[in-house]
Amino acid sequence: MAPRFYVDCDFQPDSTLVLPEKPAHHASRVLRMREGDSAVLFDGRGNEAQCILHFFSDRTEANILSVAPSHTESPLKTVLIQALVSQEKLDWILEKATELGVSKLVIVPAERSVTKLDAKRLEKRLSQWKNTVQSACEQCARSLIPNVQYCDQLQIALIENKSERNLVLAPAAQKSFYLGNSQSVTFAVGPEGGFSAQEIELANTLGYESALLGPRVLRTETAGLAALAVAQSQCGDFR
Structure with a gap:
């Protein structure tokens, strides 16, 4: 190549x-x-x-x-709302989500987020996040760069990024998900320790279904990527 x-x-x-x-x-x-x-x-x-x-x-x-x-874009539009985590983990998530065909990435602080960003650090980090995604596109043969945004409130992120199907990943959920013939999906993933009960309840009231990914508890840097891979397998370009 x-x-x-x-x-x-x-x-x-x-x-x-x-x-x-x-x-x-x-x-x-x-x-x-x-x-x-x-x-x-x-x-x-x-x-x-x-x-x-x-x-x-x-x-x-x-x-x-x-x-x-380009002919490398998935027919499935995917949005990943990722809770703010350490820079090392976030770089990994951004890079691999891009490889998995994500359409948009929204970074948002959550109750259990350990990492905090002031305005000066945010500007620098946002530039770094976009460079990470750009480099991933160069490597994985994508020509459409996913949109990367920061939102300072979870509620706003959930409202403004809804798709045809909207799922919040929660270890306490009772079932997994099946997308059927959906053309778009949004996944919300919590930080280390997951979303709080109040945040999951907020997501549910906004129309997000709680979903489980198997019987094991996945780390935050694994959960969103696994969800994207499952989604691409069900109705994206992994079929």
Whole structure:
């Protein structure tokens, strides 16, 4: 597979563009690509361009050969509302959820969230989260970058991100879930220790079903990813 680079622009066949500093450095210094090597550029909106790279002393150019929409997006639209956890765990969740085809990620503090973010740290973390998702797209051949948002209130996150099916993962739930022919689903996942009883009750009153993932208690960094994989198997592109 040819190396892939994110470039936020409109691609035109039979044209040439100068690569931004970050992908240019990655191509020449990290990957040690050579003159005339093939690469794929993607715009983050679902389009990708096949191109040939040309290296100069002061720039790297991409000669675009063809442009086409990506075919790696799942027909199932998935939203993951993830309670705020440590940065190491959150990076893992963001990366793997992107690989599993998630459409949108919403980070929200919960009662049992240990990690706290002030305005200055939030700005830096949000930029880091978006870079993590972007890098995951480069690796897993996605050309549509999932939307990453932060919401400071669980209630607002639950209300504003409802789908056709809405599920809150809770170890005390009585049953698992079956999506049938659903075209969209939202999963809400608590922090270490899970959502509190009050938070689960809030989700239920807002139309979220409590759902269980098997007989074992899953860690927060496992639960959402397992739910996404099950959803893709039931009515996404894992079938």
